[in-house]
Amino acid sequence: MEDVARKAGVSRALVSLVMRDSPKVSPAKRTAVLESAAALGYSPNRLASRLASHRTHTLGVLFLDLHNSVFADIHDGLSAGLAGSGNQVMVAVGSADPRTELEAVRSFVDLRVDGVILAGYTGTSEDLAAALRGTPGVVITREMEVDGVDSVLTDDFRSGVLAVEHLYGLGHRRIAHVDISDWLPYTARREGYLHAMKEHGLEPQLVHSDMTERGGRSVMEQFLGSGAELPTAIFAHNDLTAIGVMEALAGRGLAVPGDVAVVGCDNIEFAASPLIGLTSIDQHARELGQVAAQAMLDRISGTAGPASTRKLEPALMVRRSSDPAA
Known part of the structure; x- marks a missing residue:
């Protein structure tokens, strides 16, 4: 200079x-x-000048997975919500591994980001608070109890209820749920499913898978090979899993929804394709990103109060995988 x-x-x-x-x-x-x-x-040296003003105008964003396009939709919402704010974004992927997630958060904090947004965090509240070290945070898709960390999510319990109510209304009584791994802290969709099944006096049927298309296909193939009575309808934890279930059914010559109706959750763009026609529960992923962006901007500007939770209402999107008339 x-x-x-x-x-x-x-x-x-x-x-x-x-x-x-x-x-x-x-x-x-x-x-x-x-x-x-x-x-x-x-x-x-823009970083030096930003540090001198006690702001780096940089945010760290952690995604659970980049293979599931629901996180791309969340990213689009974040980008729209941050547009014009002067903030840049650094991205990391946690891959549903709490240790990887915490390493990413610590790296963000070491780089002096102004805030951290986590979409799909799987660790504990205590570990997150320790890793953030007072840095403002927003968690998307999960409700957390951490000082200075806001939560933005869709009502997943209601999502599970909506799926069962829809299938019950179509006459289904043997409704299975392809759930995620037991250790993952995302149980509300399962709880909604179990609640609705109990309300209708139906016997629940749970099978566990990961959150991928491959996992859905594999668990369905195993079920079909077991000789167990086939459910007439399946509610999958997310759309990728549901698509994998549909692939396994097609591989055995079973028709969807003629033999088995299928409902997913997330309403990703691929699932809505006429080639797939998957009935799904819309989580409003883009809106989640936009709301989270505003929550972060409020928090780093000092206008936010105590940590808050913003919860969106899910919406049933009926397509031909459950209703041939759709």
Whole structure:
């Protein structure tokens, strides 16, 4: 910066103003400084200047998975919500591994981000609080009890209820649920399913899988090979799992929904394709991202109060995988 000031014949303070795009500099002086900087190959250290103002205008965003496009939808919502705020985003993937998640959060904090947004966090509240070390946070898809950390999610219990109510209304009484692994802290969809089944006096049937298309296909193939009585309808934890279930059924020559109706959850774009036609519970992923972005902007600006929870209402999207008339 000293060399730029000397070459332009101005003070170091004026060069600093130009590099910060201050409106207090005349056009002639600004041109002289920029031309001198270009001639000397000078590039300002933006991180240093941001740290000097106690803000880096950078946010860390942790996604559970990038293979599931619901997180791409959340990212789109975050981008829309942060547009024009002057904040940049750094992204990490947790892969449903609490240790990987916490390493990413600690790295974000070490890099002095202004806040951390987590979409699909699987660890504990205590570990998250320790990793954040007071850095503002927003958790998407899960309700957390951590000081300074807001929660933004869709009512997953209601999602499970909606799926069962829809299938029951179509005449189904043997309704199975392809659930996620027991250790994952996302049990509300299962709880909603169990509640609705009990309300209708139906016997629940749970099978566990991971959250992938491959996992859904594998668990359904195992079930079909077991000789157990086939359910007339299946509610899967997410759309990818539901699509895997549909693939396994098709592989055995079973028709959807003629032999088995299938309902997913998330309402990803691929599931809505006419080629798939998957009935799904819309989680409003893009809106989740937008609401989370605003919550973060409020928190880092100091206008937010105590940690809060914002919960959206899910919506049933009926397609031909459950209702041939759809």
